[in-house]
Amino acid sequence: MRSQATGHFPQVRFSDARKWLYNPILKKRFANRPEERVRLQYVEFLLHQTTVSPNRIGFEAPVKTESAENTLRADLVIYDRDMAPYVLIECKSGRIKLNAKTAEQTARYNRTLQADFLMITNGTDDFWYQCDGQKISPLQNHPFDLKPQETEPVNPTDYWIKRGFVDTSLTEPITESAGKFLNSVFAPPEPADITYLNLPEDISTFSLDHFYRIYKSDTGDSLALSLIADSSNQTVLSAVLNQDGQNRGVLWVPLAKIFSTASPEAIRLTPGGRSVIQFPEVARSLMTAPSRSNIKKLVNHLINLFD
Incomplete structure (x- = not known):
């Protein structure tokens, strides 16, 4: 099961x-x-x-x-x-x-x-x-008695902080927005679409290893998406592109910049090399109004950033 x-x-x-x-x-x-x-x-x-x-x-x-x-x-x-x-x-x-x-x-x-x-x-x-x-x-099932559950439980922001998705140095408005975003990303999943990714240490000085939600695009590509905090008191949005079963690109951008900078810069790493790109305004707006449908739209925009 x-x-x-x-x-x-x-x-x-x-x-x-x-x-x-x-x-x-x-x-x-x-x-x-x-x-x-x-x-x-x-x-x-x-x-x-x-x-x-x-x-x-x-x-x-x-x-x-x-x-x-x-x-x-x-x-x-x-x-x-x-x-x-x-x-x-x-x-x-x-x-x-x-x-x-x-x-x-x-x-x-x-x-x-x-x-x-x-x-x-x-x-x-x-x-x-x-x-x-x-x-x-x-x-076919476990023998435990279950507590009454809401149809779709919403985890408080503190839940995501304690589990390493969000750091404690962010301002309260950004922290609350991050919690809403994560509740949308990690809503009750389809089978096998949450995984822990271990990425090469030399990709970034910032560790991108964490739990990700895997989204399938209309083209058959997959995008792993998450927020990740690390010991440097920083949180990043991280996205990993997978094509034909192989990771083909990684993109990350500090969360604080997404919510406080007009045109935040993201780091993109592909087989063609490392580059700095602009994080699109439409992606920012989708993140600030998270929902299942907006997250799917965000995924498509992020996949396009690897072209």
């Missing part, structure tokens, strides 16, 4: 010129690794959409193997109200395709733990199983 964590983002903290992942339950920071991102994304789902108490979410739970010398650690264990293992969750990188082998690994962990349910996730797909003695049966 499509992962329940889609559209949830881990909290981040900036320190020592690095972006760290922040665990809101353990109150600790961790290195920004793919498996940790997936794990904390699922924690966000549990905290925001289910009735699971934070006190019943366990991390790195030790699991004895058949070999007495070895102890493995489960990524997540959800306990019931009697603090007995209820769900065992294993988190894999989004680059790993889930299959029977990864499911077998989780089942081995559970021989000792004896949880009622098993799940493996790569942040894109969740595979659920129910355990009854030695019998393991696939499930």
Whole structure:
């Protein structure tokens, strides 16, 4: 099934010129690794959409193997109200395709733990199983009780700041506009259209690695779009063009300039080289009045900037 964590983002903290992942339950920071991102994304789902108490979410739970010398650690264990293992969750990188082998690994962990349910996730797909003695049966949905949800939840601006999309140095009007823009960009998605991109470090002194929303154009090209904050207290609009499965261009422009400068300059990097271009006024106006339809129009204008 499509992962329940889609559209949830881990909290981040900036320190020592690095972006760290922040665990809101353990109150600790961790290195920004793919498996940790997936794990904390699922924690966000549990905290925001289910009735699971934070006190019943366990991390790195030790699991004895058949070999007495070895102890493995489960990524997540959800306990019931009697603090007995209820769900065992294993988190894999989004680059790993889930299959029977990864499911077998989780089942081995559970021989000792004896949880009622098993799940493996790569942040894109969740595979659920129910355990009854030695019998393991696939499930089509998770076993958690959900909180009442609005049809289309709107995240407050502080949500996007804590997750590294917007920095704290922006003025309040720009911050509010950024929040509205992100709520439109990351509205409940179609399958597989949110991803974390790792871009080459030598592209810019500003790190462009983050979660992006992927949009398909009428021509078949794709554009990844996001706002990204970094440790330098700056936020940029970043767009990555993909053609025929290959990233063919990157464009970025400081968010503060978009909202405060008449003709802001953007940096464009393509196979033809690096250049400075004008960010069009029509794109500025679409950003200041975000909606699903305006975001799609913005995407088309940004794709044209790569011609």
